[in-house]
Amino acid sequence: MTDRQPAFILVRPQMGENIGAAARAMLNFGLTRMRLVDPRDGWPNQRAVATASGAGRVLDGAGTYDDTAGACADCDYVFATTARSRDLTKPVMTPERAMEHARALCAQGRKVGVLFGPERAGLENDDIARANAIISVPVNPDFASLNLAQCVLLTGYEWRRQTAEIVPELVHLAKTDPAPQIEVEKLAEHFEQRLEEEGFFFPDHKAEGMKINLRNMWSRFAMTRADVQMLHGALRQLVRWKTRDRD
CATH class of the missing domain: 3.40.1280.10 (SPOUT methyltransferase, trefoil knot domain)
Structure with a gap:
């Protein structure tokens, strides 16, 4: 097959x-x-x-x-x-x-x-x-x-x-429920977006290398769907708390 x-x-x-x-x-x-x-x-x-x-x-x-x-x-x-x-x-x-x-x-x-x-x-x-x-x-x-x-x-x-x-x-390992690459990719994009908003990628000439290293980190983890969902939730919650503190 x-x-x-x-x-x-x-x-x-x-x-x-x-x-x-x-x-x-x-x-x-x-x-x-x-x-x-x-x-x-x-x-x-x-x-x-x-x-x-x-x-x-x-x-x-x-x-x-x-x-x-x-x-x-x-x-x-x-x-x-x-x-x-x-x-x-x-x-x-x-x-x-x-x-x-x-x-x-x-x-x-x-x-x-x-x-x-x-x-x-x-x-x-x-x-x-x-x-x-x-x-x-x-x-x-x-x-x-x-x-x-x-x-x-x-x-x-x-x-x-x-x-x-x-x-x-x-x-x-195979009996776990691993996250497909598209889900890991979306998590990497979410994480990168939040870091970009906070000015993490500095100085500019090092930004691209920093982003590649971060993507390499995500792919190195044996992540499950539950891991990805939890990390998305954690990022969203951090943004909510930050917004509330500003208000």
């Missing part, structure tokens, strides 16, 4: 040939849920179809999105693939461990997304900040670059080879 597998999200892919090669790699391991974020050469793309060579149905079912937030909106848990060390603090997993985790979540009906970055530079911090964990491949540190299709192939392979055995603590 396609809803019991992760969505592979290609963020700003640059060449149709690479999208087609990624589709082939996905179908090799039974994965069919592809999402495309702002593909550089537009969509649909005939070069992608030609390169897919038999995996056209993956391309036919691919969803397109304007931004990473939209592509992740319905996901309960998101991984970001990156070979480079980042300033953002997140759990870092091997592809094997990540796909083990993904299987546990999918087995409980949770929606999982895996982000893959553009061919030239990879994912940006703003993309990674929206993920819950990072997938890092233990490659040669002197030549750490994997092309898009290679990264998709490696991750798909680890997904396929997982057995039906699921690590107990992952099942326990």
Whole structure:
């Protein structure tokens, strides 16, 4: 069942040939849920179809999105693939461990997304900040670059080879009621709005970095729907008390 597998999200892919090669790699391991974020050469793309060579149905079912937030909106848990060390603090997993985790979540009906970055530079911090964990491949540190299709192939392979055995603590996590990414996104926006009103993002030249770090913090938490609702309520109550004190 396609809803019991992760969505592979290609963020700003640059060449149709690479999208087609990624589709082939996905179908090799039974994965069919592809999402495309702002593909550089537009969509649909005939070069992608030609390169897919038999995996056209993956391309036919691919969803397109304007931004990473939209592509992740319905996901309960998101991984970001990156070979480079980042300033953002997140759990870092091997592809094997990540796909083990993904299987546990999918087995409980949770929606999982895996982000893959553009061919030239990879994912940006703003993309990674929206993920819950990072997938890092233990490659040669002197030549750490994997092309898009290679990264998709490696991750798909680890997904396929997982057995039906699921690590107990992952099942326990999956049995909670996690907040989908769209709900975490709305909470981040609410929090950011309140901080903006109070002049928190100062000085101006540091504001963007501060906002990315805050979004990274939210995605790092394993938040439930109840957590999100409680924090929204706390923010609203703080505003009510502040307004009452002014009156």
